Amino acid sequence: MKPYEATQPPQDYSRYMDLEEGWVDRRIFWDQAIYERELEAIFARCWQFVAHESQLPKNGDFLTTYLGEDGVIVSRHTDGKVYVYLNACPHRGNKLCFADEGSARRFTCNYHGWAFNTAGELTGLPSEQEAYDAGDIDKRQWGARQARVESYKGLIFATFDATAPSLEEYLGDYRWYLDAFVDNDEGGIEFLPGLIKSYASANWKFGVENFIGDAYHAFWNHDSGGKAMMGGPFPPYDPKDTFHASVNGHGWEFSLDGFGDIAILGSQEVLDYYAERKAHMAARVGELRSRIFGSLASAAIFPNMTFLPGIHTFRTWLPRGPRKLELRIWTVVPKDAPQSVKQAINKACNLTFNPAGTLEMDDGENWEGNTRTNAGWISRHEKLHYGCGRSRRVEHPQLPGIIHTGQVNDANQRLFYQRWADLMNARTWADVPQRYTPRFAGRPTR
Amino acid sequence: MSADEGLDMLPIAQHLALTQALYREARLLDQERYADWLALLADDVRYRLPLASRRFRADRSAALAEGPGYVFDDDKGRLTLRVQRLESGLVWAEDPRNAVRRIVSNVEIYRADGDGEAVVHSVLEIHRSRIDAQQRRLTAARTDRWRDTQGHWRLVARDIRFDHPVVIDSNLNVFF
Numbered sequence: 139m140k141p142y143e144a145t146q147p148p149q150d151y152s153r154y155m156d157l158e159e160g161w162v163d164r165r166i167f168w169d170q171a172i173y174e175r176e177l178e179a180i181f182a183r184c185w186q187f188v189a190h191e192s193q194l195p196k197n198g199d200f201l202t203t204y205l206g207e208d209g210v211i212v213s214r215h216t217d218g219k220v221y222v223y224l225n226a227c228p229h230r231g232n233k234l235c236f237a238d239e240g241s242a243r244r245f246t247c248n249y250h251g252w253a254f255n256t257a258g259e260l261t262g263l264p265s266e267q268e269a270y271d272a273g274d275i276d277k278r279q280w281g282a283r284q285a286r287v288e289s290y291k292g293l294i295f296a297t298f299d300a301t302a303p304s305l306e307e308y309l310g311d312y313r314w315y316l317d318a319f320v321d322n323d324e325g326g327i328e329f330l331p332g333l334i335k336s337y338a339s340a341n342w343k344f345g346v347e348n349f350i351g352d353a354y355h356a357f358w359n360h361d362s363g364g365k366a367m368m369g370g371p372f373p374p375y376d377p378k379d380t381f382h383a384s385v386n387g388h389g390w391e392f393s394l395d396g397f398g399d400i401a402i403l404g405s406q407e408v409l410d411y412y413a414e415r416k417a418h419m420a421a422r423v424g425e426l427r428s429r430i431f432g433s434l435a436s437a438a439i440f441p442n443m444t445f446l447p448g449i450h451t452f453r454t455w456l457p458r459g460p461r462k463l464e465l466r467i468w469t470v471v472p473k474d475a476p477q478s479v480k481q482a483i484n485k486a487c488n489l490t491f492n493p494a495g496t497l498e499m500d501d502g503e504n505w506e507g508n509t510r511t512n513a514g515w516i517s518r519h520e521k522l523h524y525g526c527g528r529s530r531r532v533e534h535p536q537l538p539g540i541i542h543t544g545q546v547n548d549a550n551q552r553l554f555y556q557r558w559a560d561l562m563n564a565r566t567w568a569d570v571p572q573r574y575t576p577r578f579a580g581r582p583t584r
Numbered sequence: 585m586s587a588d589e590g591l592d593m594l595p596i597a598q599h600l601a602l603t604q605a606l607y608r609e610a611r612l613l614d615q616e617r618y619a620d621w622l623a624l625l626a627d628d629v630r631y632r633l634p635l636a637s638r639r640f641r642a643d644r645s646a647a648l649a650e651g652p653g654y655v656f657d658d659d660k661g662r663l664t665l666r667v668q669r670l671e672s673g674l675v676w677a678e679d680p681r682n683a684v685r686r687i688v689s690n691v692e693i694y695r696a697d698g699d700g701e702a703v704v705h706s707v708l709e710i711h712r713s714r715i716d717a718q719q720r721r722l723t724a725a726r727t728d729r730w731r732d733t734q735g736h737w738r739l740v741a742r743d744i745r746f747d748h749p750v751v752i753d754s755n756l757n758v759f760f
Contacts (some may be wrong), residue, residue: 238637238749241645334635341720359676366669367696449664464750469653489662494633494655494756496669502754503677503715510716561720 141300144565145567148175151562160525161471166558167341168512173460179562181206184297185288185308187443187454188212188222191559192292192351193239194330198256201239202468204456205296207574210243210285211235211569218288222296223258223282238333246343256581258282295537301406301567311538311576312385312439313397314583318427319437319447321584322419325474329452330484332448334467336493340505342442342463343558348501349391349436350369350381351438353524356434359504363497367404367490369581380434380545382527383537385574387440387557388549399448400435411479415472423584426536434545438441440557445470450483451491461509465490524548524555592695594702599693602702604732605737610686610708613759618667621759622660626731627734628740632656633724633744633760655756656744663759670757677757684758700732703742708744708760712753720753721748724760742743 148171154163189212189289199584200213201265202225209225211234222427225234227247234245234254246253253262259281263270266467281353285296288305290313296306302308309316320327331498338345348355356364358374364372400412420428431447438444442455450471454542456464471480490497512518527547534541556573564570593599605624612621625631634652658666669675693741710722729741744760 194744196645236638238645240637240639240643242640242643288651293618333637334653334655334751335749336751336754338756362669362672362674365672365674367667467653485657488654488657489665492653492655493751493754496666499755499757500675500677506754507716 147563151559161521162524183299183303184441188296190329191292198241199581207553213256221257222285222287225521226422228280258341259517310385311578312388314538315390317584322423323472327470328473330469334492336465338463338502340509342455342457345510346438347551350438350554351391353545359500360497366496377544382542382547382549384537384550384553385539387554388504390437391545392430392435393433394429395433400432405482405486407482451487524552540574602737603647606688610688626740628662632751638749702730703726
């Protein structure tokens with residue numbers, strides 16, 4: 139199939155922010171026209187997480203998700219490979235698969251019965267001989283549109299952009315941080331079955347920027363959950379040995395205490411498991427990364443995948459227009475951990491970080507408020523303050539990417555919006571500037 | 585005769601007392617009387633809300649057997665912890681308070697195998713008037729097990745099922 143023709147950016151999106159001064163214009167969280175450009179310039183272009191290998195163990199296993207608002211089927215075909223393709227019939231456009239997940243040999247459109255195999259190829263037309271004449275249709279040309287699929291240590295990503303850089307280049311040195319979570323153990327991670335979905339009347343970026351760098355909100359917003367889970371308030375903020383790291387708009391804020399987030403799970407069994415694993419972890423990914431994992435931290439991969447490494451929760455923030463999002467949450471566990479540790483992590487994750495969780499319950503309300511107040515004409519044209527920690531950039535001998543000191547900081551958020559503007563303003567990938575100096579270009583990070 | 589039809593009813597007085605207990609429970613929660621609600625729960629209570637995925641009817645693949653994700657998978661300790669959080673005075677999303685009204689309907693009560701226990705089916709509709717005038721309606725089916733403890737009914741198990749595979753609200757700051 140022909141690649142899509144990229145359109146000219148309809149306006150200069152840099153005017154919606156001044157990151158030196160430290161502000162972002164509120165219209166990017168509300169405006170329909172800006173959102174339409176996001177669908178093209180961000181969601182039709184960037185690599186996005188679609189599944190983890192462990193969710194599709196067998197041929198025929200599939201799940202349905204979205205790249206932006208484009209529904210896709212993610213399925214493991216009979217050749218053992220994972221394919222990602224539009225969840226829409228090329229005949230009249232109806233949705234092909236209405237199930238969330240499962241196992242299938244084919245997907246048959248409800249409307250006329252066009253049938254597709256688990257690689258998205260058109261394999262059957264009802265009454266083909268009687269209904270169609272020779273030359274009417276070349277079935278090989280009318281399969282579902284395929285996305286590119288690449289994976290990093292079990293995390294499967296997809297994009298419809300034939301010109302996008304490789305996933306490795308897209309993640310860049312962020313792989314160094316990602317390894318601290320997904321590769322700190324030979325077995326790596328697995329996603330537990332049991333996806334939790336929820337809706338919020340909020341702009342998708344508020345969820346992502348919360349994870350990319352907002353350690354600040356925890357102390358006030360999650361005070362009730364912290365007290366319930368730990369029996370007392372969060373320890374007061376101490377900026378010493380805490381950081382913001384940003385690469386290509388991805389971000390990770392963290393301390394180096396090694397156990398802060400694991401402790402929030404409130405399970406002695408899980409704490410003991412990791413206390414015992416730390417030396418092995420240090421041997422595998424280095425002492426520094428063994429301390430990054432498990433600490434008070436949060437992280438996001440641009441544009442819309444986020445996680446809390448020590449809490450063991452992964453999620454995607456699917457846009458549903460500028461004022462609504464769909465959140466999808468999974469619990470992630472070390473594959474080689476004992477079953478009882480996996481269960482303890484899963485139960486603790488359910489208790490803390492899902493829509494009924496003792497910590498997460500406080501969040502959604504804020505993002506809805508952040509969004510809804512833009513209904514006011516005056517409000518919408520105001521600026522939001524993103525100026526925290528503007529002068530804290532450092533070069534760090536061991537930490538790759540753009541580093542700022544102090545995990546209470548707006549640095550990663552500013553760099554997220556810079557990447558957003560870079561993409562919104564770019565007609566092609568060649569127009570997207572490289573904002574950091576890679577240390578691991580072309581080589582593995584572990 | 586289907587399996588459901590031969591089930592034993594409770595004597596009318598017990599049936600009424602248990603029906604009253606369901607309505608009273610709903611009122612206690614509407615009024616945020618959480619300590620009184622916890623007192624209605626047996627010490628060995630099991631309280632669960634799974635979120636099932638939508639699958640094709642013919643799909644019998646393994647993932648289904650591996651179990652759903654749980655919004656609630658709680659014992660009394662975890663429910664108590666949730667209540668402690670709600671009563672901490674620090675839950676900003678509930679201040680001003682959200683008005684919540686529970687409607688309990690389609691109540692069926694049958695004698696259970698266990699000593700002095702009953703199985704209760706009901707439908708719950710929750711109307712939630714959140715701060716900033718947002719209205720939300722949540723519907724769920726419940727299958728309970730209640731135990732008669734010296735004339736007082738105590739909730740032993742509750743399995744809650746949503747009709748939607750998605751939580752249609754940004755938080756679920758309510759008990760079902």
